[in-house]
Amino acid sequence: MGMNKNEKCINISDLSRRIESSSIEEKLRNLSEIFPGEIVFSTSFNIEDQLISHFILHENIPIKIFTLDTGRIFEETYKVWSDTNKFYNYSITAYYPDTNKLEKFLSKKGPNSFYASVQDRMKCCFLRKVEPLRRALKGNSVWITGLRSEHSMERKNLNHLEWDDSNQLIKFHPLLDWKLEKIEKIIKKYNIPYNHLYNKGYFSIGCAPCTRSVKHGENYRSGRWYWENDSVKKECGLHLKKNKK
Numbered sequence: 477m478g479m480n481k482n483e484k485c486i487n488i489s490d491l492s493r494r495i496e497s498s499s500i501e502e503k504l505r506n507l508s509e510i511f512p513g514e515i516v517f518s519t520s521f522n523i524e525d526q527l528i529s530h531f532i533l534h535e536n537i538p539i540k541i542f543t544l545d546t547g548r549i550f551e552e553t554y555k556v557w558s559d560t561n562k563f564y565n566y567s568i569t570a571y572y573p574d575t576n577k578l579e580k581f582l583s584k585k586g587p588n589s590f591y592a593s594v595q596d597r598m599k600c601c602f603l604r605k606v607e608p609l610r611r612a613l614k615g616n617s618v619w620i621t622g623l624r625s626e627h628s629m630e631r632k633n634l635n636h637l638e639w640d641d642s643n644q645l646i647k648f649h650p651l652l653d654w655k656l657e658k659i660e661k662i663i664k665k666y667n668i669p670y671n672h673l674y675n676k677g678y679f680s681i682g683c684a685p686c687t688r689s690v691k692h693g694e695n696y697r698s699g700r701w702y703w704e705n706d707s708v709k710k711e712c713g714l715h716l717k718k719n720k721k
Contacts, residue, residue: 525622545571578604
């Protein structure tokens, strides 16, 4: 069922039909069979990611799992990372920023330059997230994410499967149309480890200096880069708008 190199320009609509099934676990397994050894899931240990990790690890689906350690994540995030490894007897692969590039940036700009401007914040995100992500995705054909349309207006227009032109691979968002209540119910049912910052209103958890709890009536990502104007797109550069293929 695997694909050879010449078939990797597969039409997204055709691929959607090939993985069509009633469950996310079956979709993930189908993708892993179509792209053996070339499918990865990136986790930031948010609640969506914990559920996807559960689907993969509980069902023993051959999909590699990695995370980006920016060096400034919450202590609670490290705990759920450790708890997840122990719970599933698995070792999540970590990718880190390029030390030399980060040292030069911090020596020039200081440790908190991301507060000064969107440009400086995006540069920090690039060094700590985007560049390591590119290394993590290299050599793979499919990238699994925890994006959901409920997160923000920008994510409402996504498709479950799409072509990522920046990274030259296919992205799959298995929980795109899921509601938070449904995710929470399964997390509780199977006692899946989760970040307890959620209990304090942190519904989108990134780096500690760049994340606050969400107030009643605010959208899920309003707690990210909260000092920036609301009209600014709340993304770090990992999920830019992609061209379809």
